[in-house]
Amino acid sequence: xxxxxxxxxxxxxxxxxxxxxxxxxxxxxxxxxxxxxxxxxxxxxxxxxxxxxxxxxxxxxxxxxxxxxxxxxxxxxxxxxxxxxxxxxxxxxxxxxxxx
Numbered sequence: 001x002x003x004x005x006x007x008x009x010x011x012x013x014x015x016x017x018x019x020x021x022x023x024x025x026x027x028x029x030x031x032x033x034x035x036x037x038x039x040x041x042x043x044x045x046x047x048x049x050x051x052x053x054x055x056x057x058x059x060x061x062x063x064x065x066x067x068x069x070x071x072x073x074x075x076x077x078x079x080x081x082x083x084x085x086x087x088x089x090x091x092x093x094x095x096x097x098x099x100x
Contacts, residue, residue: 005033 010030014021021029072078075088084091 005030005037 007026007030010021010026010033014026014029079085079088079090082090
């Protein structure tokens with residue numbers, strides 16, 4: 001076992017993440033995080049000199065379509081299902097208050 005994550009470290013990270021953990025959860029997460037670090041340490045022991053780096057495990061390639069100019073929907077079709085309109089614009093609820 002490499003470095004063990006203790007409960008104080010779990011509490012510190014939980015506080016930074018604004019998570020409220022009870023004592024049982026802190027103890028459980030300390031064990032789980034320590035197990036993750038142990039697993040990573042075991043993976044670091046593998047010889048990966050002949051392994052080519054990759055971004056994805058499957059042979060996926062981006063397929064880009066031709067960028068062509070098309071006619072737009074137009075204002076009437078665009079606003080057809082709008083809950084509220086103000087002329088040729090969508091009307092949305094105000095979310096910011098005016099400064100006093």
